Amino acid sequence: MSTSFNDQLVAVLPRLRRFARGLTGSAVEADDLVQAACERALARVHQFQPGTRFDSWMFRIVQTVWIDQLRARETRRTESEDEAFGAGTDEPARRVEARMALREVQAAIALLPAEQRVALLLVTVEGLSYREAAEVAAVPVGTIMSRLARARMALLAKLGGDALRGSTEDAKAE
Amino acid sequence: MQRLSDEILIAYLDGELDEHETLEIVKVLARDDRLQAHAERLNASARLIRAAYDDVLRETVPERLIAAARGERGLNALQRALAWLARWRMVLGERPWWIGVPVAAALAGLMIGGGLGYVAGTEQSASLTAQQDLVTAGAGTNWLDSIAGYHKLFVKAGANDRALMDVPADANADAARKVGQLPSDFRLPNLKPWSLEFQGARLLMIDGQPATQLFYTTDNKSLGALTFVEAESSKADLAPTFDRREDLNILYWRHHGHAYALVGAADIGYLWNIYNDIAWQLDAI
Secondary structure (H helix, E strand, C coil): CCHHHHHHHHHHHHHHHHHHHHHHCCHHHHHHHHHHHHHHHHHCHHHCCCCCCHHHHHHHHHHHHHHHHHHHCCCCCCHHHHCCCCCCCCCCHHHHHHHHHHHHHHHHHHCCCHHHHHHHHHHHHCCCCHHHHHHHHCCCHHHHHHHHHHHHHHHHHHHHHHHHCCHHHHHHCC | CCCCCHHHHHHHHCCCCCHHHHHHHHHHHHCCHHHHHHHHHHHHHHHHHHHCCHHHHHCCCCHHHHHHHCCCCHHHHHHHHHHHHHHHHHHCCCCCHHHHHHHHHHHHCCEECCCCCCCCCCCCCHHHHHHHHHHHHHHCCEHHHHHHHHHHHHHHHCCCCHHHCCEECCCCHHHHHHCCCCCCCCCCCCCHHHCCEEEEEEEEEECCEEEEEEEEECCCCCCCCEEEEEEECCCCCEEEEEEEECCEEEEEEEECCEEEEEEECCCHHHHHHHHHHHHHHCCCC
16 A cells, blocks of 8 residues: 555545545534545555545545445434534624524535535535536536536525524634 | 627636637636626625535544555554654654744755855845845855745745746746746646645755745645745655744655755645645656
8 A cells, every 4th residue: 555545545534534525414424434445445445546646536435345345234323413502502692693604504405415415515615617627426517517506595485594604604603 | 709608708717718818718707797786796605615524624634544555454554653643753852943944944954055045147126135134134154044944035925026036927938948047857737726825936046056946835824834845965864853943834845865844824734735745746756
């Protein structure tokens, strides 16, 4: 195993965790997913094409493992993560509201169909181009474009005006 | 142009359309206030979507994942975690930051030369010059002080002050290399996945060697503006090391004849994760 391959894998871990968190909606499940994806990547290191984007390759593996898991079982929700957020803490009310707004966004994303969620996370969160996202999802660019548009419009409808007004600033100001 | 579809509008907002299509949509938006408002709501929702997962990037990556990525298991991973913690406890101990300055300078062997930088054929505004004087006065001769000072100068000037940049973000990198504005081996780290937008580069002379300071901004206030410095160095490799200057965190390292530093108000978890990304992109691990 080359050191550079392992180093690349370590380097991309934070983004894999973010992608997996968006897919699963759960911190525990996301880390389990990333761990499984790392193990699969190391077992298939010979399949990686040098000169191509390593992060895209890993996103594809994460997505594949996730789909395999979805097919194998019902997605398990970790109840402890969904306990009343901020309750019993000294967090200022405004900050709690901002965090809740972001939780609301995560919850809305979790309700999207899986393929729309993948397109949204790859393009809007991870910053991949449509072409790169299409390669990860193994679909045509036009399909990514339409899935992304449906996801964005669905979220716009779900979040409404209140969630879009200043909640980003509030959440980041903490 | 026919009635604009949401697909096309979103592709435009994502920067996915060609120049001709983009110009067409700019025209349509200019004469349709409702469509403009719709586009602004889409932009706001995109920011919110990105913000929803920001915290993940600030979290410490669990050791079990690092071990998995390195193909390690069991006791080796535990030993590695303990060694890692011990190392950072040494680096981040309670010592005052200034104790580390001479050591850092000696290790890095990098001194910002003379007038705190050289600007190739650019004119600077009077306000900028005044700001530089402030930076110079407070910077001392240590390179970490200097790059922290430049970071503050950049933040204070704002991304729109193009006089600060020797090479603006929209410059053609190849052309800039040809006219000697950028080093021939210059490579720009792509930090868009971290919501960091490149704003431009500033050229410095560090210890007689050219160095490039790259500026990035973000709408993510928990991350904040960031600068990344690449310089040539004849010193031995140095593992990533943390330091602080007032409210700024600095992560610096050396690899294969180059010295690097990240400067920003972001917490060390963020800097560490961004370091890993940059190191990989530049093959600077």
